[in-house]
Amino acid sequence: MVQMLIMKFSDSFSVHIFKVASVFHLFIESGGALLARPDTITNTPVGELVQFPIQYNSTDQYDVTFRLNFPVPFKILTWKSKYPERIHIVHPLYQHRVGIDSHLVALNDVHVNDTGVYEIQIDYYGIELKNRDKSTFRMQVFEPVSQPVIGILGDCVNSPNITLSCSISKGTNYLIHWEKVSMSGVLNETYDVTVLVIDCVTEVQQQSYRCIAANPVSNATSNPVTVDLSNRANPNEGLNLQQETCT
Known part of the structure; x- marks a missing residue:
């Protein structure tokens, strides 16, 4: 009887050690x-x-x-x-x-x-x-950031500027900045702001804008927005803003 009790205690103790080791092994090997x-x-x-x-x-x-x-x-x-x-x-x-x-x-x-x-x-x-x-x-x-989404307010027909806003649905402790890119793909300027105001008067050519959200563990870029100023002199036609597909 004593021997059987010792065997049961030994088996139980071994199982306990195995469970602890298995849990720790799971942590390490994840x-x-x-x-x-x-x-x-x-x-x-x-x-x-x-x-x-x-x-x-x-x-x-x-x-x-x-x-x-x-x-x-x-x-x-x-x-x-x-x-x-x-x-x-x-x-x-x-x-x-x-x-x-x-x-x-x-x-x-x-x-x-x-x-x-x-x-x-x-x-x-x-x-x-x-x-x-x-x-x-x-x-x-x-929490890693999600892909930013650009919001558009205004046009160059009815107002002197356009406002672009950048928002994300997920992410903590993130910063936002903008990039202004020419149609040939050259990075012209960057802006460390959440809301970007485009002056319809001083903007001289068609440009593409994208916003980037980043924190220390992740970053994500919005689909670009192209600002076409070709019709701004015609009061009967609005500003052409289009979302381009991100490649």
């Missing part, structure tokens, strides 16, 4: 992982896997604490090198998304709200606690 570096900024799109290296400098046993320091400080998990199969998930926001081994902490499926300052603290101990190391990481998570 592909495209970004390695965060201490004291630098790691920019990542949503949904990615980010790895935080554990840099320990001792042959002693040690404890690892992974925590968020900013914007709201709290402990995420702790791990002991003496009991590598035991992972203590502290905060429910990271349940099923975080894994650890002796070399790194892996945070999977990152969200925009995961943006913040993280810390790995290592406490060394033999018979008693000796010293500790700390590594700080800053991570910024962005």
